[in-house]
Amino acid sequence: MNQKNPEKGYVALLGWSLGAIDAVDRFDRRYVVVAPEWAEAYAKEHDIPFIPWDFERLNDRSYEIAQMLQDKGVDVAIPLFEETVEWAGAINSVLLDQPRLFGQAMLFRDKALMKRRAQLGGIRVGIFEEAHDKADVVRFLKRVNQTLLKLHGDPNDPIHMKAFDKAGCLGHRVIRTPDDVDNIPDDEFPALLESHLDGWEFAVEAWIHGGKIRFLNISEYVTLGYSVFVPATPELESYRPQITRQIEKLIKTFDIEFGFVHPEYFVTNDGVMYFGEVAYRPPGFNVFELLERSYGFNAYQGLVLAFDPKTTDEEIEAFFPQPVADATGHAGCFGVYPRRRVVSELQIPEETENHPYFEFHELNPPWEQKVTKRTAFGTHWGLVYFYGDDPHRMRDLLKHQEELDFYV
Template structure:
């Protein structure tokens, strides 16, 4: 039977449809209050899904009554959990050595550097003194972030030595790294790697600000590169070299991020061993002809997939852009009544009355949006013009009451 670890952020995904052959035989571990949907034979829930011990105990309760033959995990928080379970049960798929390298940003850069990949200067940091020492050795802005974070959570950009005080407490809690700030175009490559070969690689460019745009309440997204763009082939090759440099797995769906400097040098930001977060799946769906999470789920669970058809579809797909509007510090008073002209898959992810103030706003991730959508075109110029127009229309459709106004 297939065991699925379902993070609350993945609640509502149609696993029973994606894994139709196994409908009625699926097992799940998820959080209290989460409905995994139809098709599950047994479900175990935990009060705190961030508690590794609780999740593993829930798995053991399921194993006491059911034979687990595959483990599926789509969320970043579950990558290492799933790998550990496969190791423990002797099941196919990514194992802990590989999973850790795709999560630990220090370890992944060590592997990448050893494999000839250009990486920023970096170092693990455990206290304010180590942050200050790194800043002294590397003049200019410095990034401090969790070694196993995702969605830009916990990321800080330090410009002056006194800025280090703001991150001192979190750094002392463990698991952080410092790295030099790299300027340039911010790109990502989403690629499926099966049996030692790349089935498909989709290079894209983030809009200005990339994953940090939400810090300024700015919308952000990315668009697929034209096949004839010289950067397209270079990013595909760099991703191939990067995956080769890291510990292998039988199959991987990776989301790699790179900086491309003014001198056209490609520098690694980081790579994740999972499908990219919202709204990238919708963009890849338009490129591949099916949801990449469905594609990856079937491969991970040993179910048949026509990989040749997926590759053919990707080669003939139009240019696609994804875009999303982040929440603001306040309460939503109005949501758009209709999609902006020329958009596809326009999805409003909030309701009038939703409050994004306080801790919710402070803890927001780069993948938290109030609306997402797609735009397609045959040329880059046309695509970006449509993105700009749709952003303005979508933004105008929302009304916000600021946190200060809400608290009065």
């Protein structure tokens, strides 16, 4: 049992994540969970400090929760999910008496605003535009491909469409033809349109305190939406100095003093780095879990350190390991989507099951036989975890999983 240290900060976790609560409960900071009402009974049963809150939409009650947390003596609020990022901004602007934090949070929540801000800060971004209806999408698709000097009949370069305010791959569509546009439901507008960049996509996780990067991880995507592993291959890690400079630029442009960012970038074939987007909350695909597996530190506890204004430099330096050098191995995971249209059971492919890198899976047996057709980068059916020494073997292994049936 970790004794709570009243000298250190008191944090509020915005959103319900058992992994995060477990980590923070085992840490030396006092905490309270602010999450929807449905979690209240469970929290009560397990003595988890809890305040029920409806995060559905930011409203005039945001000041009320900020006041409530301030009265309790809470120092800072930590967003765990995309939907709570603007709440954290609003609350922290009160708790820390820094009104600009709210405006900063709104930048993180609106992908179009985010891109413009990045562009203003001199960060290289692809071509992008807001779309309010299907006509906007068709126009953008045509214009981008005109720019690329495609002739009539050449296959189009795809464009990407992303919801303004959704996390990760949710609501992310790849559009190649005007026919694809017809399949977009109207309620997905407005959205952000981006040109497609051929290149190497990766993500970064950076813990920031006192305006400085305290730990920087590069997550290598083997295939976007399917698989990721940490630390990255030496080839990608060779860009670390450049990447670090990019993140420093990001920190400056977005005026980030503390906390955690999770941006995505492209490196094109000529080594130029393009900014994709940035989130101010933990990444999906359980990257935190992978980091713990390969470095041994708990990334949520790191999150608390990075947000807590009372954290000292010595404390934070002692907490984080040396990137890459201190990793004991490479940890990766693969998100499973059923490949067949009709499935009846979960069956881990024998070669996966017997692979020395395979650790465990969190796949459930199918609860419906018909697989809904994927229209966007949807939700996977569960993750399969791997761990091993060789990053290239890991990469190829994760890639190979895409060709296997986990549901038959």
